[in-house]
Amino acid sequence: MSKTQSSAAQQNSKPAANNLEAFWMPFSANRQFKAAPRMFVAAKDMHYTTDDGRQVLDATAGLWCCNIGHARPKVVKAVQKQIEELDYAPAFQMGHPKVFELASRVATLMPGTLDHVFFTNSGSESVDTALKIALAYHNVRGQAGRTRLIGRERGYHGVGFGGISVGGIVNNRKFFGSLLNGVDHLPHTHNLKENAYSKGIPNWGAHLADELEKIVALHGAETIAAVIVEPVAGSTGVLLPPKGYLQKLREICTRHGILLIFDEVITAFGRCGNAATAAEIFGVQPDIITMAKGLTAGTIPMGAVAVDKKIYDAFMNGPEGAIELFHGYTYSGHPVAAAAGLATLDTYQEEGLFQRSAELAPYWENALHALKGLPHIIDIRNIGLIGAIEMEGIPGKPTARAFEAFLQCFEKGLLIRTTGDTIALSPPLIISKPQIDEIFSTLSTVIKKLA
Ligand code: PXG
Numbered sequence: 001m002s003k004t005q006s007s008a009a010q011q012n013s014k015p016a017a018n019n020l021e022a023f024w025m026p027f028s029a030n031r032q033f034k035a036a037p038r039m040f041v042a043a044k045d046m047h048y049t050t051d052d053g054r055q056v057l058d059a060t061a062g063l064w065c066c067n068i069g070h071a072r073p074k075v076v077k078a079v080q081k082q083i084e085e086l087d088y089a090p091a092f093q094m095g096h097p098k099v100f101e102l103a104s105r106v107a108t109l110m111p112g113t114l115d116h117v118f119f120t121n122s123g124s125e126s127v128d129t130a131l132k133i134a135l136a137y138h139n140v141r142g143q144a145g146r147t148r149l150i151g152r153e154r155g156y157h158g159v160g161f162g163g164i165s166v167g168g169i170v171n172n173r174k175f176f177g178s179l180l181n182g183v184d185h186l187p188h189t190h191n192l193k194e195n196a197y198s199k200g201i202p203n204w205g206a207h208l209a210d211e212l213e214k215i216v217a218l219h220g221a222e223t224i225a226a227v228i229v230e231p232v233a234g235s236t237g238v239l240l241p242p243k244g245y246l247q248k249l250r251e252i253c254t255r256h257g258i259l260l261i262f263d264e265v266i267t268a269f270g271r272c273g274n275a276a277t278a279a280e281i282f283g284v285q286p287d288i289i290t291m292a293k294g295l296t297a298g299t300i301p302m303g304a305v306a307v308d309k310k311i312y313d314a315f316m317n318g319p320e321g322a323i324e325l326f327h328g329y330t331y332s333g334h335p336v337a338a339a340a341g342l343a344t345l346d347t348y349q350e351e352g353l354f355q356r357s358a359e360l361a362p363y364w365e366n367a368l369h370a371l372k373g374l375p376h377i378i379d380i381r382n383i384g385l386i387g388a389i390e391m392e393g394i395p396g397k398p399t400a401r402a403f404e405a406f407l408q409c410f411e412k413g414l415l416i417r418t419t420g421d422t423i424a425l426s427p428p429l430i431i432s433k434p435q436i437d438e439i440f441s442t443l444s445t446v447i448k449k450l451a
């Protein structure tokens with residue numbers, strides 16, 4: 001073996017396909033996984049198939065993304081056709097029809113005057129794009145002093161440097177240097193003492209939005225560009241906005257000329273009920289919405305940023321031949337992703353999936369809250385087709401109890417997701433009532449046996 005071969009290659013005593021070493025898995029316990037791998041080899045509708053031929057019910061829509069279920073025919077055909085017809089077209093100074101069509105379709109699904117759409121390849125890129133647009137918007141309007149960005153504790157906004165700077169998850173921040181400067185955080189709204197076992201949005205906590213006034217008073221509104229929040233925080237365990245909280249944030253932002261960004265990477269596309277966005281469900285109009293995941297239902301990577309007309313228009317003032325926004329990705333509006341996006345939106349529409357989500361929500365809520373009283377459970381939360389079961393951690397071993405539940409559910413043919421000691425559920429919107437029953441019956445069996 002030559003000296004130049006890498007250490008991974010040197011360990012390649014097994015055939016390539018069976019050697020797990022080279023792949024550095026994202027957000028995973030690599031050594032634990034590689035010692036006892038869990039592999040999916042196929043998926044159809046509500047189920048994954050494992051490498052040992054077992055069917056696993058998908059209670060998480062992959063990672064909150066496969067909202068229409070798996071391998072749906074319309075999307076499969078659209079992607080196959082597109083890659084044959086036009087595999088790639090340059091994204092800068094050139095176009096192709098499907099990306100314009102998709103932007104128009106997305107714009108019609110957005111609330112109010114959010115009628116221009118910028119394409120990315122992920123939620124993380126959507127967040128960094130939205131933050132850059134917010135900063136540049138103030139800049140082109142002669143308010144270059146508005147550079148401060150406000151996020152929230154326990155917020156997740158992906159893993160770009162912008163996203164982790166405004167995000168509020170300790171481990172996503174502390175290893176990675178000084179991050180963006182000029183970032184402040186609102187307090188999170190999670191409070192078990194006041195709000196445990198609320199069904200839907202909790203009553204207590206709207207006053208937490210007033211913290212924004214304190215930040216404004218501290219720094220001066222003229223230094224603040226934008227506030228970014230998830231309408232429902234997903235990644236850190238499904239934290240719902242208290243009644244009136246988002247409205248208050250909106251009022252304070254408007255009063256001070258601050259842009260309000262809703263990060264809807266998880267909440268968009270029917271996840272919260274019968275609407276494309278949580279903004280519509282909650283009746284609060286942001287200036288910018290970031291999305292990804294459900295846009296192509298996870299089939300081909302794609303994200304998007306929808307901006308208010310006033311933002312787009314503010315950039316359209318220089319000479320005609322000038323580039324208005326110095327930002328974009330090689331794969332912004334990729335033809336295959338655009339085709340997948342159009343077919344996904346068709347599927348939502350043809351199958352009435354946002355409506356289905358809303359119709360199933362009460363059944364989902366009842367089945368979920370029926371777990372109350374089982375050992376270890378300290379809270380249950382829900383909205384639309386999202387559910388969370390918070391358990392007490394094992395003293396000195398945070399996350400261990402929920403991870404054990406995850407492993408046992410997988411053994412019993414159910415895919416769940418855990419964060420900390422919270423189980424998070426977000427099935428494809430095509431789920432049936434018997435499949436909802438199956439999720440909670442398996443969970444109940446597993447939780448009863450947990451140490
Ligand atoms: N913003 C929000 C609100 C998200 O939930 C991102 C940005 C980043 O998206 P990308 O596509 O770059 O991953 C997300 C992603 C989980 C989980 O289990 C959540 C996400 C991703 C993976 C797992 O909670 N959210």
Ligand code: PLP
Pocket residue numbers: 328329330331
């Ligand atoms: N790095 C290098 C060396 C590049 O040439 C490019 C794009 O041309 C990038 C990074 C950015 O890649 P993307 O546009 O896919 O984000």
